[in-house]
Amino acid sequence: MNKIAMKTPLVEMDGDEMTRILWGMIKEELLNPFIDLKTEYYDLGLENRNETDDKVTIDAAEAIKKYGVGVKCATITPNAARVKEYNLKEMWKSPNGTIRAILDGTVFRAPITVKSIKPYVKGWEKPITIARHAYGDVYKDIEMKIPGKGKVELVYTDENGNETKELVHNFNDAGIVLGMHNLNKSIESFARSCFNYALDTRQDLWFATKDTISKKYDHTFKDIFQEIYDNEYKEKFEKANIEYFYTLIDDAVARVIKSKGGYIWACKNYDGDVMSDMIATAFGSLAMMTSVLVSPEGYYEYEAAHGTVQRHYYRHLEGKETSTNSVATIFAWTGALRKRGELDKLQDLVDFANKLEEATIQTIDEGYMTKDLAMISDLDNITITNSEEFIKEIRKRLEKKM
Ligand code: NAP
Numbered sequence: 374m375n376k377i378a379m380k381t382p383l384v385e386m387d388g389d390e391m392t393r394i395l396w397g398m399i400k401e402e403l404l405n406p407f408i409d410l411k412t413e414y415y416d417l418g419l420e421n422r423n424e425t426d427d428k429v430t431i432d433a434a435e436a437i438k439k440y441g442v443g444v445k446c447a448t449i450t451p452n453a454a455r456v457k458e459y460n461l462k463e464m465w466k467s468p469n470g471t472i473r474a475i476l477d478g479t480v481f482r483a484p485i486t487v488k489s490i491k492p493y494v495k496g497w498e499k500p501i502t503i504a505r506h507a508y509g510d511v512y513k514d515i516e517m518k519i520p521g522k523g524k525v526e527l528v529y530t531d532e533n534g535n536e537t538k539e540l541v542h543n544f545n546d547a548g549i550v551l552g553m554h555n556l557n558k559s560i561e562s563f564a565r566s567c568f569n570y571a572l573d574t575r576q577d578l579w580f581a582t583k584d585t586i587s588k589k590y591d592h593t594f595k596d597i598f599q600e601i602y603d604n605e606y607k608e609k610f611e612k613a614n615i616e617y618f619y620t621l622i623d624d625a626v627a628r629v630i631k632s633k634g635g636y637i638w639a640c641k642n643y644d645g646d647v648m649s650d651m652i653a654t655a656f657g658s659l660a661m662m663t664s665v666l667v668s669p670e671g672y673y674e675y676e677a678a679h680g681t682v683q684r685h686y687y688r689h690l691e692g693k694e695t696s697t698n699s700v701a702t703i704f705a706w707t708g709a710l711r712k713r714g715e716l717d718k719l720q721d722l723v724d725f726a727n728k729l730e731e732a733t734i735q736t737i738d739e740g741y742m743t744k745d746l747a748m749i750s751d752l753d754n755i756t757i758t759n760s761e762e763f764i765k766e767i768r769k770r771l772e773k774k775m
């Protein structure tokens with residue numbers, strides 16, 4: 374069999390712990406036998422990030438800008454315990470945060486659905502993709518505990534020293550206060566990423582805020598989306614036969630539950646944080662969630678939504694068997710390969726990505742799955758596989774499709 378050829382390299386970002394082990398297995402069993410894999414490899418494993426003073430993360434992000442498409446393995450975001458465990462020079466920042474800051478992107482998360490795992494919401498027939506604005510609001514706020522009587526004001530001082538003031542509250546007693554901000558530019562990037570991704574995946578785009586209550590803050594989000602839609606995307610959306618739909622956040626939540634799915638739901642930062650956990654759980658499992666970072670310029674970075682599955686890795690190190698679900702990591706690869714194929718006009722590569730996804734879903738539908746899925750699947754005849762067996766079962770089915 375001739376291996377499928379590639380033109381432009383994919384930016385490959387290796388990672389940590391159990392997902393690093395899965396990464397190797399996926400390449401060996403599911404990619405290398407079928408594709409003449411062309412990647413530019415960046416080792417984002419914590420040890421190498423530490424050795425390179427985290428320069429490798431920045432290099433990887435720059436490479437995504439150069440080539441357009443990257444695929445990333447889950448990585449450790451160091452905390453105090455990790456600094457000790459890996460003897461780190463510094464508590465390095467989250468690689469995802471660093472890459473997102475360089476690409477100025479929006480993260481889209483979509484569940485991978487299989488027949489034998491029913492969403493908790495009966496009516497959901499298609500995946501719901503959450504787009505979370507990843508800048509500002511309560512995540513970059515300033516907070517104060519007000520000890521007692523006194524007033525709190527919001528003061529804006531312009532470049533010439535002119536002040537504009539608003540009274541927040543005249544406190545008679547103890548209380549709390551917070552100040553938060555966002556940037557028009559960031560909201561504009563978010564809007565463009567969402568509109569582009571909707572066109573890309575041919576899905577409707579929903580967006581919601583609380584603009585009736587927050588007449589300046591949330592209303593600005595609403596206005597920016599509407600303006601960009603009218604000026605830049607309206608015709609394209611009409612041509613693609615998709616819709617941009619704005620409503621109030623509480624109305625959106627009610628409609629999402631009553632919907633059939635099959636659209637992108639753009640959320641402000643906090644809404645996205647909360648709703649993505651609800652959507653993931655309601656569809657079955659975080660291990661069945663893919664994630665793609667889309668920049669307003671159209672750069673793409675694919676990954677699994679879950680972490681490095683540390684607990685399984687420690688079992689693995691003890692020589693014990695693991696049953697870790699590789700589906701989201703496989704779909705990170707297929708997402709990246711498909712996008713690479715589309716950009717380079719390589720139909721073979723696009724077809725391969727589709728076949729690998731089909732083979733993966735078929736494996737689960739035929740009853741071969743890892744433990745996490747076995748626990749929530751309603752199939753009668755289930756064979757629980759270990760991490761490696763699962764990937765080998767997928768390979769069997771993939772080979773038949775090639
Ligand atoms: P996690 O890796 O997502 O795992 C949490 C638990 O969820 C696991 O212990 C496991 O439950 C279950 N799980 C998650 N993915 C699974 C899979 N593929 N197959 C089977 N079960 C799965 O989160 P964490 O343990 O809190 O974080 C570990 C490390 O990941 C941290 O250092 C964190 O910084 C990092 N992280 C990275 C990313 C990223 O790179 N995008 C995202 C999140 C976290 P059971 O143990 O009950 O089986």
Ligand code: MG
Nearest residue numbers: 646647649650
């Ligand atoms: Mg959350």
